[in-house]
Amino acid sequence: MSFKLDDLQAFLEIHKLGSFTKAAKSLGVSQPALSLKVARLEEYLQAAILIRQSRSLSLTSSGEKLLVHAKQLLQMQEEFLANFDQYQTQLSGVIRIAGFSSIMRSMIIPKLAPFLRDNPKAKIEFSTHEMYELEDILKSNQTDFILTDYITNLSGAQCKQIAEEEYVIIESKKHKNDSNTFLDHGPYDNATHSYLKHIGYKKKYDRAFMGDVYSIIDGVAMGLGKAVMSKHMIEDDKRFNLIAHKKKYIRPVAMTYFEQSYYSPLHLEVEKILLK
Structure with a gap:
């Protein structure tokens, strides 16, 4: 049976x-x-x-x-x-990748776009989430890969670093804001707290929540506050002053997936591209 x-x-x-x-x-x-x-x-x-x-x-x-x-x-x-399709020359199937917003749009989708153009039968479903949600999403089999800004330690899973992000403080050039307000995704976003703790920041500060990384960037540009931001996302944006501390703050970008007895060719190819 x-x-x-x-x-x-x-x-x-x-x-x-x-x-x-x-x-x-x-x-x-x-x-x-x-x-x-x-x-x-x-x-x-x-x-x-x-x-x-x-x-x-x-x-x-x-x-x-x-x-x-x-x-x-x-x-x-x-x-x-x-394999019995004599015209099958491209990879096919579906892979799901869940990650955090600052890395997905700026790094992961551009990395995989050439492959997807060359392999139209291959589909990748991208989704963005808060960092604290990602491990549970993987454990509940809602995705095949997760991307985090820390090295995971999940039982039965493989975790590999694929990149790193340097963080800086940004403020608007056009709109002066004397308040000590930092913009974050939401109450569970720890980027600001971790960065300020790392550089030994002692002043009291307020937080305002913007929902996602691109709303944070727009909010800073409009003078609603400062933000701790991945440098690669804004270093060429003329709207901002970048305040980099001599004590650099760098976080890994890690890819995690559960170990399996069999990995599809599409899984292996996506992993190879992300590791480049």
Whole structure:
């Protein structure tokens, strides 16, 4: 006895959409038929794979293991069948990358854009999040790679440094602002605190929250406050004065993914490009 591939596909769709109703509609089957597919998987494993709550679904520990296996199995089948396409000369598939906003738009997408242009059958889904969310997003299998500004230490995962960022303080050239206000993403953004602590900054300061890195940059340009910012994002922007401290503050940019018995050619190629 073995898993039926359409049962695994149904399980993946339920996890992706977070709802039996939505998954049934997406797959074009009835909810009882979808429930039967899940029941077959659970009977084969002799373990529950989903926890159904009133308004949400979550995976059991067995479900988390099955999710990794199902993704690998279906990916291997897709690539095997692609080998029989005599015109198949490009990589195909989908890779998901989740990261923080200052690195995604300015570094990661430009790095991968030439590859995506040359391989239109390959798809990369980019998403940006707050730093503190990224490890949980990887652990819940919502992404294949995460990009963080620190070296992760997740069990069963590979973490590799792909770059580094130097941070500086920026202020508007046009609008003088005498308040000691620093603009951040939100209350959990620790860039300002970490930088000021690193350089031994003693003055009291206020914080204002802008939502994302590009709103911070615009806010500083409009004179709403100062900001601690990745130097590579603004060093050629004439709207700002850059205040660099003699004691440089540098953070790594790290790529993390879970170890697997099989990595798709697309995964390996994306990893190789990011490590360049």
